[in-house]
Amino acid sequence: MNDDRCDVLGPLMSGYVDGELTQQQRQFVEVHARDCETCRRKLDELEELRARFAELDLEEVNTTEWRERMNEPTVETTRNVGWVVFIGGVVLAATVGVVSFFGASDVSTLAKLIVAGVYGGLVLLLISVARQRLIEQKTDKYRDVEI
Ligand SMILES: [Zn+2]
Structure with a gap:
């Protein structure tokens, strides 16, 4: 024992x-x-x-160095994923809305044209925002990896 x-x-x-x-x-x-x-x-x-x-x-x-090496791209990536998901969701919702709207037979052609203009403008706006994001990424001096 x-x-x-x-x-x-x-x-x-x-x-x-x-x-x-x-x-x-x-x-x-x-x-x-x-x-x-x-x-x-x-x-x-x-x-x-x-x-x-x-x-x-x-x-x-090593926290300071570690943060510079690891956290920065992680935060950046998370934000980018957030943007992609957000824009994807908006585009999807808009598409569903447009399809059901234009599929409806009791809506006048003029109304359809107006809505088409609004959605077209919205899509152009989103594209310009996305382009702006890309340009910001490329000019970011801390960033050496491009997605
Ligand atoms: Zn023991």
Whole structure:
């Protein structure tokens, strides 16, 4: 039975993972962990946890650089996707509206022409907005990848 030694080992584990134990204490932990699967698992979990924290620290140090390299294009891409989805939705809604409108037989030709003009103008407006976005992207000095 390892129960007594497990009790002693518990408080030593975090010290072991942090490298704060004496040589004797380290040896005690290592010898016991070799024989006791429960404590070996706990020790593994602690070590994994500590490694993850170390990674987090590293990320924090590199946050500024990381943000410049990763976040900027991500934000840009998300915004572009948002635009595409928005414009696509508007065009789709307009198309459905136009089709059902022009399909209706009780609407006069004049009314159809007026609506056609309104929608035509709207589409031209959207195209010019999209073109403006493309031009802005190309002149963006932080941007070296074009979609
Ligand atoms: Zn144990």
